[in-house]
Amino acid sequence: MQTFFKNKFFKRTIFIFLSFVVFFILFNFIIKLLPFKALSDFRKKPYSLHILDRNANLLRILPMSNGDKREYSPLEEIPDLIKNIFITIEDKRFFYHNGFDVFAIARSFFLNIKYNRNISGASTITMQLARIINPHKPGFKGKLIELFNAVRLESKLSKKEILELWFNSIPFGNQAVGIESASKIYFGISIDQLAPAQVLALSIIPRSPLLYNTKNNSDKLIETAKKLKKRIKYKITDNDIIYGIKNIKNFNWPYKACHFVNYVEKNLDLDTFSKGLPVKTSLDLNLNEFIEEKIRLNLTTYKESRLNNASALVIDNNTGEILSYVGSQDFFDKVKQGEIDGVHILNQPGSSIKPFLYGYAIEKGFYPNTILPDIQLDFGKEAIYIPYNFNLRFNGPVRLRVALASSLNVPSVYLITRVGVRNFIDKLLELEFSSVENQKENLGSGIAVGNLSVSLYEMVRAFSVFPRGGKKNNLIFIKSEPREFADDINVYDDYTAGIICDILSDSQSRTPGFGTAKNFTTPFPSMFKTGTSNQFNNIWAFGATPDFTAGVWFGNFSGETVIGRTGSSIPAFIVKQILMRIVTDAKDFKLPDNLNKVIICPLSGCLTNSSCPGAVYEYLPKDIKLPICDYHYFENNKVKIKYPPIYALWAKNHGHEVQIINKNSDFNYPKIIRPNDQTVFYYDPTIMDNEQIIKLEVIHNKRENLNLFINQTLYKTLDYPYSCNLPLKKGKWLIEVKNKINSDSVMITVK
Secondary structure, rough: HHHHHOOOHHHHHHHHHHHHHHHHHHEEEEHHHOOOOOHHHHHOOOEEEEEEOOOOOOOEOOOOOOOOEEEEHHHHHHHHHHHHHHHHHOOHHHOOOOOOOOOHHHHHHHHHHHHOOOOOOOHHHHHHHHHHHHOOOOOOHHHHHHHHHHHHHHHHHHHHHHHHHHOOOOOOOOOOOOOHHHHHHHHHHHHHHOOHHHHHHHHHHHHOOOOOOOOOOOOHHHHHHHHHHHHHHOOOOHHHHHHHHHHOOOOOOOOOHHHHHHHHHHOOHHHHHOOOOOEEOOOOOHHHHHHHHHHHHHHHHHHHHOOOEEEEEEEEEEOEEEEEEEEOOOOOOOOOOOOOOOOOEEEEHHHHHHHHHHHHHHHHHOOOEEEEEEEEOOOOOOOOOOOOOOOOOOEEEEEHHHHHOOOOOHHHHHHHHHOOHHHHHHHHHHOOOHHHHHHHHHHHHHHOOOOEEEEHHHHHHHHOOOOOOOOOOEEOOOOOOOOOOOOEOOOOHHHHHHHHHHHHHHHHHHHHOOOOOHHHHOOOEEEEEEEEEEEEEOOEEEEEOOOOOEEEEEEEEOEEEEOOOOOOOOHHHHHHHHHHHOOOOOOOOOOOOOEEEEEEEEOOOOOOOOOOOOOOOEEEEEEOOOOOOOOOOEEEEEEEEEOOOHHHHHHHHHOOOOEEEOOOOOOOOOOOEEEOOOOEEEEOOOHHHOOOOEEEEEEEOOOOOOOEEEOOOEEEEEOOOEEEEEEEEEOEEEEEEOOOOOEEEEEEOOO
């Protein structure tokens, strides 16, 4: 035995063997440490994402950027039948080699020499994956690279990881990558529904997708499957193969909530979902389809009014989740430009912008009992602006609460002149109306009634600030777990937010503008605001409860005006239906604790006196001290009313017996309120002279005659209520009114 161990041949053999083992260990250790960039990049390659709604309903399977479908299937979810068949056919010693199969290589070598052509390949599953990850040119050199990369793969990944990556990366042709997408494209079903014969057929297709296509060349696939069945001794019949390959379906690729999914795809953090994990969104598909149906029904009803499109957005106020997102009446309607996403396009909001203005005014010292003028007033200079209410009527002195709830235009424009256009624009930017940034240099007092362009997305997000106690809401499209309040920055204080909710849910204060509209009535506390742009091409409605906010827009993407005044009742009705569907808990809007509930006169907004014929409640901060009403007084057994001078003409025109309240004011009396100083008028030669006039209106706190001067020449004497029509003539005109002590003047130009 000792002689045997002293044998030089044996020693040399042992040395070579040990050297090979050491080399093999060192080689594997080194290549494991060396970076494999192609592998790192390939593992980052995205998968086709399954976009789900909040209840796991499939909305869409997103393709890759090149159009390929590549769905991710975890190895444990791939049926054992598929794993066994594919491994048996492609690499039966997969679990026993280190990337290459020596026996398969030797067998392939001798068979190919024997028949003088390529009879059998020797690629293992690992080598196939290496070729997919790092494609190479054909030939001996390419095979060596493939083999080397296979060893590298084995050093860096476990067998399970290699198998999973391979199953999800096999190219099947016809834009199918991976076992799951191939199953759907070739057989119309998921992998867990494949019959044994279909699994066998699917293993053949990657060899030549054109040659073995289930739809175009099923006979060739059947013939090859029969031969393969015999070679691997697969226990199925020929009839099983014929039936399995012939009995195929077309997979119904889902395409639901189209605009929402496009929005998700555009904003999704792909790094988070690159592994192909399902994206469980916040959308409620059932709610979305309910709204789509309501939109279609109403558009059909009003088609004669040239009303062609609509959009809707519904959110959860607590989490910011988007619950419904309808971009148009039909994504696939090219005639009506259905692919346009109406949630994000810019349109004029009309009066629906007013809550944000009134909220800002309240924070600047106005209160719900503040009296605002709803009379004919001129605003502006050269770009003169005369606002009218929707019903073309004026209501005289109105409380701020009534002005907002009834959506009166004149008080709104009056407010913007008091708080400042630029200041209000800054508030809108704080509310994240980013669309306003590029418009702000061109906006004037008309912004108070919606003469700007904003999106439905911006409006719904901002409207939700009020039921959220004044806090901003960052909208999200991924389902929130758990459902809890997403705290954010305050843009209104809690009093402002609470009182706006209270005003917009006040049906009594809404009556002067809307009557007893049933579209604003729900069995639970809810707030509403509507808006219509000047040309009736944008019709809006917004509604909210403490938990939800919904917004609906109707109009035309082409900008065409709507025929007839269909009004905001259409979207308002849909908003009401949305809230009725989703609200399950009747919660009240919150008002802060530091309030006084006071009884006030509905005309003056002050504390009632014994002559006030009516009274209403109002919520005011505790530090606000109200005066007693001086509008009402008792004389000759009759209640009479004194109005501030600004309402004199309105009161006379409405048949009221007028007395004037002598109040201190921001200006000295008399005061010219029409026309405005520096206004420019334009003479129209096509109109008769007696039809071209300038309306002069003066307010005064006494009943006395006033002298009217034009260019310092006495023109006439004015008596109460101090108004007259002046002829429109070209030139510059200094208009003055005087009493014995005071005077006021304006300069106008007629071109």
